[in-house]
Amino acid sequence: MTKVEKLDHFGRGIIYDNNKITFINNALPNEEIDYEIIKETKKYKEAKLIKIIVKSNKRTKPFCSFYHECGGCHLQHLKYKDTLELKKEKLSEILSKYAHLDKNIEVIENENPFNYRNKLSLQIKNGKVGFLKEKTHTLIEIDKCLIAKDAINELIKDIKYFNLKNASITIRCNYNNELLISIKSSDKVNIDYDVLTTKHKIVGIVLNDEAIYGDNKFIDIIDKNLFQISYNSFFQINPYVTNKLFSIIKNNINNDSVVADLFCGVGTFSIVVSKYSKKVYGIEIVKNAILNALINKKMNKCENIDFCLGDANKQVFKIKEKIDTIILDPPRKGLTKEGLESILKLKPQKIIYISCDPMTLARDLKKLKENYEVKKIYLLDMFSYTYHLESLCILDLK
Ligand SMILES: C[S@@+](CC[C@H](N)C(=O)[O-])C[C@H]1O[C@@H](n2cnc3c(N)ncnc32)[C@H](O)[C@@H]1O
Incomplete structure (x- = not known):
């Protein structure tokens, strides 16, 4: 019988088998369990849970009958509030370790953590x-x-x-x-x-x-904004949490500012900030997404947006106007070195960085911190019951 110490960032229980770190699916901290080793490498082992002898009070019955085989969700055996705690801890640990950033994180829950994916x-x-x-x-x-x-x-x-x-x-x-x-x-x-x-x-x-x-x-419609979306354009998968993202972004745009929305997809955030801004520039690499964005500009009567098809890491530097705020919502890999350097040279007053990968976020924040102060960090539960998390950081020029 062994006691589970903690959870790793993927929601797996951690035990030590003969002093080697061992990951075990579906085991919770402080549970006393029996297990069987199923894999061993030089650095770690993986084990299978055989029996729970002492159960955690955070444990709950997974609501999906396919949960244990499917692998799409990782945290259904945890109570919802505890999944949020785990994600907060994960974000906090990663930012502290890789960006040397220790700051309070505000958590935005999913209103309904079931039936949310569109x-x-x-x-x-x-x-x-x-x-x-x-x-x-x-x-x-x-x-x-x-x-x-x-x-x-x-x-x-x-x-x-x-x-x-x-x-x-x-x-x-x-x-x-x-x-x-x-x-x-x-x-x-x-x-x-x-x-x-x-x-x-x-x-x-x-x-x-x-x-x-x-x-x-x-x-699709979110918060009275109309979005045309092609079958192969990116669009946020959780409308409720996306609406929360919209509110945070809107609240951080100063009236009459010039905004660059990098990795803009179908122009989602550009449309939302348009009426609070003097001018918005949106850059996106997928052609169908930019075609959607141009229609979205018309449908929402946002005359002050220019959309540009291209690599945001390279194109951002071509904007001739002084940019006050940059909204960044890159794919998982985050920004390139060139993109980061361009942003540091452009020196916008504010950066709003939305990320679905805390590791690349931490890497990029470490660099941006040279010139920016991280004012606020949000964790948004966009992907409930999975170990994935969405975060938003507000950075102000020092
Ligand atoms: C996380 S999504 C964000 C989209 C948009 N902000 C939204 O909320 O709908 C990232 C977007 O970046 C685009 N993308 C990926 N690499 C890019 C690049 N190098 N330059 C510009 N856009 C890129 C993807 O096609 C995708 O639309």
């Missing part, structure tokens, strides 16, 4: 639908995903009407429960449109990048 990607193998088990090609068959919106789950029940044998399928759902579906497959496709379009509000079906039914894009 996008789900599934695999179909030999006619069966599910998720691929992490780091494998093994399909875990599912008939619903309880963190996805109901309209997505309703479609999963009818997935057989797509008549696909082997494919990957991404389902997006908007404010009105309309669906935009993208399929990648080399199968000959024989979709039963009658059944699917009668039972579901399908706006479009895209097969291998070609619309084969309806449109290849749809409209």
